[in-house]
Amino acid sequence: MGIRYARTSYTDLASFADAAFDAVVSFMALMDGPRFDPAMAECCCARAGGSPSASPTPASSPVAPGWIHDEQGVKVSRVVGHYFDPARWVERFRFADAPAEAPEFVVPRFDRTLSEYVNTLTGTGFVLKRLEEPRPSEEYCQAHPGQRGWREHAALFLHVLAEKPAEKPASDSSRPGPASPTTSR
Ligand SMILES: C[S@@+](CC[C@H](N)C(=O)[O-])C[C@H]1O[C@@H](n2cnc3c(N)ncnc32)[C@H](O)[C@@H]1O
Secondary structure: OOOOOOOOOOOOOOOOOOOOEOOEEOOOOHHHOOOHHHHHHHHHHEOOOOOEEEOOOOOOOOOOOEEEEOOOOOEEEEEOOOOOOOOOEEEEEOOOOOOOOOOOEEEEEOOOOHHHHHHHHHHOOOEEEEEEOOOOOHHHHHHOHHHOHHHHOOOOOOEEEEEOOOOOOOOOOOOOOOOOOOOOO
């Protein structure tokens, strides 16, 4: 069976029925859009047990981040500032190996704190199962020394695994319940 691709916003998945999917996976997208809370609410298109797994750039990468280098140009530390500042900003960058004539990337950024990510997810009703901050391997850093800072000083990614609990069956109100306790004086 082929894959059906649909183009829509992760803040509006109304075209999919609730519980239509086994799992929801988002990779490198949630940090690029506003309205994280409706995005999480829309994950109800996952079945019970389905997990939204997000991979935004981390809470440790807010506006005005930067590396401190030693005399050899090796990254020795990372500056983190404005962590709690909710202001949106626009990042402009070029990949180091891109041709000179390549246009720069212009990307809106919606930095969030770790607690905002986690509390929005759990506030939506998901149960947090696991957090990971994956880092490049030692072998990868040897082959790509410019990436070593993401192994030694700061996390580039935040991975979140959460589950939607099974819904409790509605209680049958027609059944007689236990007699209410009565008090007499
Ligand atoms: C850094 S790119 C990553 C693309 C891809 N996931 C990857 O790993 O190569 C972030 C993507 O998020 C998309 N995006 C931003 N807001 C979105 C939204 N509300 N709904 C769906 N995608 C969105 C952007 O259009 C962009 O393609």
